[in-house]
Amino acid sequence: xxxxxxxxxxxxxxxxxxxxxxxxxxxxxxxxxxxxxxxxxxxxxxxxxxxxxxxxxxxxxxxxxxxxxxxxxxxxxxxxxxxxxxxxxxxxxxxxxxxxxxxxxxxxxxxxxxxxxxxxxxxxxxxxxxxxxxxxxxxxxxxxxx
Numbered sequence: 476x477x478x479x480x481x482x483x484x485x486x487x488x489x490x491x492x493x494x495x496x497x498x499x500x501x502x503x504x505x506x507x508x509x510x511x512x513x514x515x516x517x518x519x520x521x522x523x524x525x526x527x528x529x530x531x532x533x534x535x536x537x538x539x540x541x542x543x544x545x546x547x548x549x550x551x552x553x554x555x556x557x558x559x560x561x562x563x564x565x566x567x568x569x570x571x572x573x574x575x576x577x578x579x580x581x582x583x584x585x586x587x588x589x590x591x592x593x594x595x596x597x598x599x600x601x602x603x604x605x606x607x608x609x610x611x612x613x614x615x616x617x618x619x620x621x
Contacts (some may be wrong), residue, residue: 476498476590477502484544484598485521488616493585494521495615497608498529505537506609507532512615521612523578530585539591544598544605553593559582560618 480501487494494516500507509532521543529541530537543549549558557579560566565573572580596602599609 478529478540479533479537480540480604481526482542482604482608483522483525483529484605484612485518485523485525486609486612486616487516487518487521488620490517493616493620494518495619496521496525496528497613498525498532499604499607499612500529500532501604506617507587508611512613512619514619517574519545520575520578521547522548523575523582525612527578527581527585530582530589532541533589534586537590538565538583538591540594542596542602542605543589544596546595549593549595551579552582552586552591573582598613 482499485496494513495510497510509528526548560573565576567573596605
């Protein structure tokens with residue numbers, strides 16, 4: 476099975492505020508960068524959207540090593556928070572509504588197709604591709620925010 480490495484990042488100017496997301500997909504010697512902008516959003520939505528957009532960009536099922544600096548995304552997936560939220564009718568353990576339910580539902584569907592290994596990286600550190608994602612995501616905000 477093909478192995479694709481994916482790096483993702485989300486950024487927000489204000490929280491909520493203008494946001495950007497970015498991803499770098501690497502397969503063998505091929506590198507693809509994609510990024511986008513939302514006028515009014517949150518950092519967590521941008522982190523999630525970056526992962527979703529990366530998975531949606533894939534053309535066929537494959538094994539994925541997904542690198543992100545988002546503890547929110549990594550913890551919710553590897554600690555089975557998403558399963559608990561679904562069982563609790565999208566309520567947190569404190570009975571609040573789960574934020575970003577729409578994006579979580581999309582991600583859950585995508586994760587039925589892809590074999591993802593989640594790798595938490597330190598943000599704003601020495602990881603070349605995580606830094607590139609940050610540059611692209613913040614660049615989207617600078618380019619689009621008025």
